[in-house]
Each structure stands twice: as C-alpha cells, then as structure tokens.
Amino acid sequence: MKRLGSWAGPGLPWIVGPGMLGALYLIFMVVPTERVQGIVQRIFYFHVPAAWAAFLGFVVVSVASALFLWSGRAAYDRVARAAAELGMIFCTLVLLTGPIWARPIWGAWWTWDPRLTMTVILWTIYAAYLLLRSFGGADEAVARYAAVLGIVGALDIPLIMISVRLWRGMHPSVIGARPGEGGLADPSMRFTLFYTGLCFVLLFVWMLLVRLRVLRVEDEIEAIHRRIHPA
Amino acid sequence: MLAILAKDLRIELRTREGVSSLAVLGLLVLLVFQFAFPERPTPEAAAAALWLAFVLAGTIGAQRTFLLERENACMHGLVTAPLDPAMIFVAKMLGNVVILTVLQFLVVPLTVVFFDVAPTSRLGWLAVVCFLGNVGFSAVTTLFAAISVRIRAREVMLPLLVLPLVSPLLIAAVQASARLLGDGSAAEVSVWIQVLAAFDVIFAAAGWLLFEYVVRE
Numbered sequence: 001m002k003r004l005g006s007w008a009g010p011g012l013p014w015i016v017g018p019g020m021l022g023a024l025y026l027i028f029m030v031v032p033t034e035r036v037q038g039i040v041q042r043i044f045y046f047h048v049p050a051a052w053a054a055f056l057g058f059v060v061v062s063v064a065s066a067l068f069l070w071s072g073r074a075a076y077d078r079v080a081r082a083a084a085e086l087g088m089i090f091c092t093l094v095l096l097t098g099p100i101w102a103r104p105i106w107g108a109w110w111t112w113d114p115r116l117t118m119t120v121i122l123w124t125i126y127a128a129y130l131l132l133r134s135f136g137g138a139d140e141a142v143a144r145y146a147a148v149l150g151i152v153g154a155l156d157i158p159l160i161m162i163s164v165r166l167w168r169g170m171h172p173s174v175i176g177a178r179p180g181e182g183g184l185a186d187p188s189m190r191f192t193l194f195y196t197g198l199c200f201v202l203l204f205v206w207m208l209l210v211r212l213r214v215l216r217v218e219d220e221i222e223a224i225h226r227r228i229h230p231a
Numbered sequence: 232m233l234a235i236l237a238k239d240l241r242i243e244l245r246t247r248e249g250v251s252s253l254a255v256l257g258l259l260v261l262l263v264f265q266f267a268f269p270e271r272p273t274p275e276a277a278a279a280a281l282w283l284a285f286v287l288a289g290t291i292g293a294q295r296t297f298l299l300e301r302e303n304a305c306m307h308g309l310v311t312a313p314l315d316p317a318m319i320f321v322a323k324m325l326g327n328v329v330i331l332t333v334l335q336f337l338v339v340p341l342t343v344v345f346f347d348v349a350p351t352s353r354l355g356w357l358a359v360v361c362f363l364g365n366v367g368f369s370a371v372t373t374l375f376a377a378i379s380v381r382i383r384a385r386e387v388m389l390p391l392l393v394l395p396l397v398s399p400l401l402i403a404a405v406q407a408s409a410r411l412l413g414d415g416s417a418a419e420v421s422v423w424i425q426v427l428a429a430f431d432v433i434f435a436a437a438g439w440l441l442f443e444y445v446v447r448e
Binding site: 069121124125127128131132135136141142144145147148149151152153155156159160162163164166167 | 371381382383387391392394398402403423429434441445447
C-alpha cells in the first residue's frame, strides 16, 4: 500500500482532474438529451457512478476488515476506515442526486423502490460504522469492533437485497422498472456512463490514498506522543 | 456453556428484572401503537406493532446481556476460563432467546386481542415465524451487545448498530406475520420463512466465528 501510494498518490490527481473535466464535457456537451426524460436524465451520469463508488467502498471495508481480523495489521484497519468514510460520502451523493431526478420523473422525491430502500439501509450501516469509530475512541479494541461490523454488514447485503426485492416485488408497482444501463439507447450514453464510472473509481482510489496517508501520519504521531509521554 | 446459560437464567428467575421490565415495555409499545393507528387497524398494522414491540423491547433488553458480567470483572473471568469464546456467545444468545420468547408469549396474545385479529388455524406457523425472528434477532443483538457494553455511549450505540442490520429480518417477519394474521397464502409465507431461516443461519454463524475477536482482551 505504501509503495503504491508513493507513485499513485502524486500521479492520480493529474489523471482524475482532467478526467473529471472530460466527464463534464461528455455529460453536458456530447451526450444527446434523453427524449422522454429531458435534461434531468443527465444527472444519471453522476448518480450511477457514485453508486458504484459507494458499493466499492462497502466491498473494500469488508475485505479490509476481514484481513485486519485475520492478520492484526493496523494498515488494513486504516484501509477499512478510510473506505468507510469515502463510501459514506458517495452513498450520500447517491441519496442526494436520486431525488433531484426522481421528483420531476416519478413525481415524488422518494419511493420505497427496492434499490432506494437498499441504499438507505446501507447508508445507515455506514453511519453506524463511523459512529462506532468516533464514539469508541482510538484503541485497538475499537478497531476490532469496527471490523466485526464491517464483516457482518457485508454478510447482511444479500439478505437486504433479497428481502427488499420480495417486499416490493409482491406489490404491483405504480412506477415501472427503473431505466437502468440497458435502457441507454445511444452508444455515446453508454460510453459516457462507463467513462464517468471509471473517473469515479479513480477519484475513489485517489481519495482513499490521501486519507490513508493522513491516518498513517496520525498513527505515527500518536506513537511518538506515547513514547515521549508514556501514560 | 450450559453452566453460563443456567447461571444467567437463574439470576433472571430470582430477580425477574429483565422479563418484567421488558413485558411492561412491550405492552406500552402496543398501547402507543393503538393510539397512533387509525380506528380500524389492519392485520398489517397488527404485525407491524407486534414486531416493533419485540424489536424495541428486545434491543433494550439485550443491553443487559453483558451488563451483569461487568460487575466484579466477571467477563474477564469468563474469557480467561478454559472455554471456547464461541460457547460464551451461544450461551448468551440462548439466554436472550429464552427471555425474548417469554416476551413473545405475552406480546403475541396481546396483539391478537388489541388488534382484533384471529390467527385461527395458523398458530403453528406464527410460532415458527416468531421463533425464527427471535433467534436471528438474538444472534445479532448478542454479538453487538458484547461490543456496545465496552464502549462509551453504549445506550445509543446498540440500537444504532443493530437496527440497520436486522432490517431484512424485520421486513421478513412483519410480512410473514401480516399474512398469517390476515389471510395470505401458505406459499407467500414460506418464502419469508426461508429469508428468516437464512438470516438465522448466517448471523448465528457470524456471531459464533466473530465473537472471539470482540471479547479478546
């Protein structure tokens, strides 16, 4: 991680920055306006990639948590923590951009569609994880508790998916299936979505590396502090 | 393992602190729901009230799981005992299952009376749903009660940790109960029972495997 950070840390901003500008250009200048939904549909190119990044955050949290419990190395704990913070940001972005689109298209800010329900439950699990970390203090035990939650949260995801699908799937839905990636007719739409998705993933990686560096320095300062002032 | 379970149940039998406070709490939640709902409640509302009373009272009750062990450093004694930590988890979880079963024996009939629903021929299935919901809920709360008892702000933390995680269980239990209290088909109920059973297996196994990392000193 450290070695990866040493070249990717300074290098990534030069890729992510112009990449994001390119994404904005594609979204607002290149992609044709969707015929039925109009201009609002363009928010999808931010909404969906943010959801990917949020989900990636969850995956990283659970894998790093398992590795931490298995190996006991603090580096994995820092990865889990940084990924949870980022996942929270992207998950919040998903929940904010969704209603902006849903209000004019569905006529409601919020519905209990399976994906919405699932996202909001994931958000609360992230929130609990971060609160646990901030209430718990900085000792090694809290890192273990957080790791347990990170793993259990990941185990919960398939159950949440199944139950919210069944929950709403049994009722006739007023609103039809959400236009997914498959609904993007124009190839430039699909390209824009995947290009923006790639940008978001790179942004996620870069922010993760920056946050990791901060957490590592914090840990080092803590260690030095303890050496100077042994409790 | 049985010794821990027997010890906890004996304490409970002698003091009746947990069960009696939970019973009154469950009753209160049902009453509050009665006031909050429209005059002619549906089976869905009855199922919702039943499980919310269970979850709210159960979360508060689960706080107690490890509180007793804090006195005189009993938890330390338990962990250092020549005993698989997973066994402590099983014992504590079974203790919670027993106490919550008592709670259910009280809350379910009260729901039937208050909401005027008749689970006529499907009482057995309702018992299955209650039991599966109880086991899954106890598995999650026992694991996280062990965590919350060791950190600051523990009263707030346990519900914060547990409620998002049990949401699939809650959805499944409410849906199944609503159909059993109303008139749903057996096929509709069975799919929810499968979800509940999957939840139980996954979280009992997770607690069994992860408990060691929580109590490690």
